[in-house]
Amino acid sequence: MVAAANSTHVPDDARTHAEDLGAFVVASPSSYHAAAEVARRAQDAGYAPLDETAAWDVVPGGRYVVVRDGSAIAFAVPEQSGPTTPFTVLGTHTDSPGFKLKPRPTTGRDGWWQAGVEVYGGPLLNSWLDRELELAGRIVLRDGSEHLVRTGPFARIPQLAVHLDRSVNDGLTLDKQRHTQPVFGLGDVADADVLAELAARVESADGAVDPADVLGYDVVVADTQTPRAFGAGGSLWASGRLDNLLSTHAALVALLAVDPADLRSVAVLAAFDHEEIGSASRSGAAGPFLADVLGRVSRALGAGGEDRRRAFAASLCVSSDVGHAVHPNYPERHDPANHPVAGGGPILKINANQRYATDAHGAARWQQACAAAGVPTQEFVSNNAIPCGSTIGPITATRLGIRVVDVGVPILSMHSARELTAVVDPWYLSRAMAAVLAG
Numbered sequence: 417m418v419a420a421a422n423s424t425h426v427p428d429d430a431r432t433h434a435e436d437l438g439a440f441v442v443a444s445p446s447s448y449h450a451a452a453e454v455a456r457r458a459q460d461a462g463y464a465p466l467d468e469t470a471a472w473d474v475v476p477g478g479r480y481v482v483v484r485d486g487s488a489i490a491f492a493v494p495e496q497s498g499p500t501t502p503f504t505v506l507g508t509h510t511d512s513p514g515f516k517l518k519p520r521p522t523t524g525r526d527g528w529w530q531a532g533v534e535v536y537g538g539p540l541l542n543s544w545l546d547r548e549l550e551l552a553g554r555i556v557l558r559d560g561s562e563h564l565v566r567t568g569p570f571a572r573i574p575q576l577a578v579h580l581d582r583s584v585n586d587g588l589t590l591d592k593q594r595h596t597q598p599v600f601g602l603g604d605v606a607d608a609d610v611l612a613e614l615a616a617r618v619e620s621a622d623g624a625v626d627p628a629d630v631l632g633y634d635v636v637v638a639d640t641q642t643p644r645a646f647g648a649g650g651s652l653w654a655s656g657r658l659d660n661l662l663s664t665h666a667a668l669v670a671l672l673a674v675d676p677a678d679l680r681s682v683a684v685l686a687a688f689d690h691e692e693i694g695s696a697s698r699s700g701a702a703g704p705f706l707a708d709v710l711g712r713v714s715r716a717l718g719a720g721g722e723d724r725r726r727a728f729a730a731s732l733c734v735s736s737d738v739g740h741a742v743h744p745n746y747p748e749r750h751d752p753a754n755h756p757v758a759g760g761g762p763i764l765k766i767n768a769n770q771r772y773a774t775d776a777h778g779a780a781r782w783q784q785a786c787a788a789a790g791v792p793t794q795e796f797v798s799n800n801a802i803p804c805g806s807t808i809g810p811i812t813a814t815r816l817g818i819r820v821v822d823v824g825v826p827i828l829s830m831h832s833a834r835e836l837t838a839v840v841d842p843w844y845l846s847r848a849m850a851a852v853l854a855g
Contacts, residue, residue: 425649425651426649426650426651426839426840427840427843429843430839430840430842430843430844431645431650431839433669433842433843433846434643434645434653434839434842434843436665436669437643437653437655437661437662437665437666437842438642438643438644438655440453440661440664440665440668441643441655441656441657441658441661441665442642442643444510444657444661445550445552445566445636445638445657446486446552446553446554446564446566446634446635446636446638447485447486447487447510447511447636447689447690448485448486448553448554448564448634449552449553449564449566450486450488450510450661450664450687451483451484451485451486451487451488451510451687451689452483452488452564454481454483454488454490454510454664454668454685454687455481455483455488455490457668457672458479458481458488458490458668458671458672459481461479461672462479463479463480463481463490463492464478464479464480464481465480465481465482465483466480466481466482467482468482468484468708472712472716473716474493474712474713474716474717475493475716476493476494476495476496476497476676476717477493477494477495477676477677478492478493478676479491479492479493479676480493482709484698484699484705485689485698485699486510486511486634486689486690486699487510487686487687487688487689487699487700487705488510488685488687489684489685489686489687489705489706489709490668490671490684490685491682491683491684491685491709491713492671492674492676492679492682492683493676493679493682493713493717494676494677494679494680494681494682495676495677495679497682497717498717498718499714499717499718499719499720499723499724499727500719500723500726500727500730501681501682501717501727502681502682502727502728502730502731502732503681503682503684503710503713503727503728503731503732503818504681504682504683504684504731504732504733504734504852504853504855505684505685505686505706505731505732505733505734505812505818506667506670506671506683506684506685506686506733506734506736506849506852506853507686507687507688507701507706507733507734507735507736507808507809507812507820508660508663508664508667508685508686508687508688508735508736508737508808509660509663509664509687509688509689509690509691509692509695509701509737509808510660510661510664510687510688510689511536511537511660511689511690511691511692511693512537512656512657512659512660512661512692513536513537513538513539513659513692513831514536514537514539514544514636514637514638514833515533515534515535515536515539515544515596515598515636515637516533516534516536516634516635516636516637517531517532517533517534517551517553517610517633517635517636517637518532518533518534520532521533521610521611522605522608522609522610522611523597523605524599524605524608525605527602527603527604528599528601528602529599529600529601529602529603529605529608530597530598530599530600530605531551531571531597531598531600531610532597532610533596533597533598533637535592535596536636536692536693537692537693537831538692538831539831539832539833540829540831540832540833541590541592541595541596542588542590543829543832543833543834544573544596544637544639544833545573545574545575546572546573546574546575547572547573547639547640547641547833548569548570548571548572548639548640548641549569549570549571549572549573549598549637549638549639549640550566550567550568550569550570550571550637550638550640551565551566551567551570551571551610551613551614551635551636551637551638552564552565552566552567552635552636552637552638553565553566553633553634553635553636554633554634554635555614555615555618555630555632555633555635556630556631556632556633557625557629557630557631558629558631559629563618563625565614565617565618565635566617566638567613567614567617568640569640570600570613571598571599571600571637572598572599572600573595573596573597573598573599574599576595598637600613609627611627611630611633612627614627614630614633614635615627615629615630638656638657639656639657639833639834641656641834643655643656645839650839651759651838651839651840652758652836652837652838652839653836653837653838653839653842654834654835654836655834655835656833656834656835657835658738658825658827658835658836658837659737659738659827659830659831659835660691660736660737660738662738662825662827662837662842662845663736663737663738663824663825663845664685664687665842665846666736666825666842666845666846666849667685667687667736667846667849668685668687669846669850670846670847670849670850670852670853671683671684671685671853673850674850674853674854678854679853679854679855680855681730681731681732681853681855682710682713683853684709684710686701686705686706686709686733688700688701688705688706688808691737691807691808695808695811701808701811701812701815702811702815706812706815706816707815707816710728710816711724714727725817728816728817728818729817731816731818731819732778732781732818732819732820732821732852733809733812733813733816733818733819733820733821734782734820734821734823734849734852735772735773735807735808735809735812735820735821735822735823736822736823736824736845736849737807737808737822737824738824738825738826738827738830738835738837739756739763739765739796739824739825739826739827740756740796740826740827740828740830741756741757741758741826741827741828741837742755742756742757742826743828749799749802750799751797751798751799751800752799754794754795754796754797756794756795756796756826757794757826758826758827758828758836758837758838758841759838759840759841760792760794760826760841761786761791761792761793761794761840761841761844762786762791762793762794762823762824762825762841762844762845762848763793763794763795763796763823763824763825763826764779764782764783764793764794764795764796764821764822764823765796765797765807765809765822765823765824766779766795766796766797766822767797767798767804770810771803771804771805771806771807771810772804772806772807772809772810772822773807773809773810773812773813773820773821773822774809774820774821774822775819775821777819778819778820778821778822779821781821781852782821782823782848782852785848785849785851785852786848786851788851788854789844789847789848789850789851790847791844791845791847791848791851792844793848794826796824796826807822809821809822823845823848824845825837825841825842825844825845826838826841
């Protein structure tokens with residue numbers, strides 16, 4: 417196992433990677449923006465866009481990207497490939513816990529305009545208080561056209577003053593309906609219109625958008641504070657949506673760095689939506705998106721059903737999602753023998769009950785990749801008294817029969833509006849992923 421570097425001495429390449437991660441986060445306030453940013457960066461690197469409704473002309477040596485709602489899959493095909501060429505998949509997700517705009521979203525009282533929101537996933541509710549937030553996502557117009565939209569700093573969930581709740585520091589309790597509706601303006605609520613605010617920010621080929629033409633929307637709330645390095649030696653990194661844009665960005669950087677001429681398997685980035693709410697959607701890991709894409713690629717390479725099963729049996733998926741670093745204020749919440757530390761490299765996630773899909777062969781592959789990349793790695797396993805969450809890993813293994821290894825980067829404040837990691841760890845993760853793709 418490679419030893420971890422002193423995390424207060426951050427290599428220049430790690431800082432460059434973190435700064436680009438920050439730019440990726442800023443460009444991706446919603447899963448739809450994240451998928452679009454993956455596609456934009458891939459196309460800038462020479463990946464051809466594919467339309468799911470059209471026939472695909474996938475050829476050896478080609479590079480391609482396809483978007484389905486808030487998910488994106490990019491892949492590079494080896495120049496020497498055939499019906500049984502396996503796949504190496506880097507699996508991540510694009511969504512983050514928070515809030516989503518409800519139907520009939522304009523509310524308010526007592527001179528305050530408010531936006532009606534619903535809790536999405538399992539956010540740390542208190543972390544969203546007293547922050548400048550934006551609305552971001554997609555809207556669909558009467559003509560069927562889809563548009564990305566974001567407001568920039570627009571709303572805030574105000575906390576009750578301590579003078580009106582003297583016991584607040586003994587335990588804050590937030591009612592998900594009554595206490596999480598953000599304010600966005602002042603005046604008579606009859607004059608407010610959240611959809612009009614969104615429509616005003618859409619760039620349409622026909623000019624201004626009439627709010628009455630907005631017939632559908634998927635809009636979430638996102639923190640607007642800029643990601644940044646801080647702490648001793650600038651070794652710490654704070655950002656919204658590290659869960660799981662950190663892994664999506666690391667995987668994208670790794671994929672775009674590979675040369676199809678050097679590949680022995682089809683290199684794939686699969687960035688799924690809806691992981692935070694169970695993945696059961698047409699664009700989630702439990703849906704058909706990855707199977708659809710891999711199936712079309714296999715057929716383009718001349719594979720029949722038997723060939724495809726042989727290819728899948730030789731394939732690997734690296735499921736990457738953030739994990740828990742040991743919290744210095746709560747060390748008793750972690751396994752006493754396995755203490756993943758920030759700056760110690762990516763983590764290998766292990767769970768006896770298959771909440772993570774890592775097995776012995778997957779663990780060996782990951783350890784070999786990290787050694788080849790010169791990257792330190794460490795194991796994560798939960799305290800027996802505190803069951804862990806899960807990832808897209810077991811879902812992918814179940815749906816496709818591909819061997820899966822679950823990995824990630826250790827962070828603090830998971831599911832907070834603003835999470836914390838070490839500057840070096842996202843860079844370590846991306847290097848290890850590149851080594852996996854290189855075989």
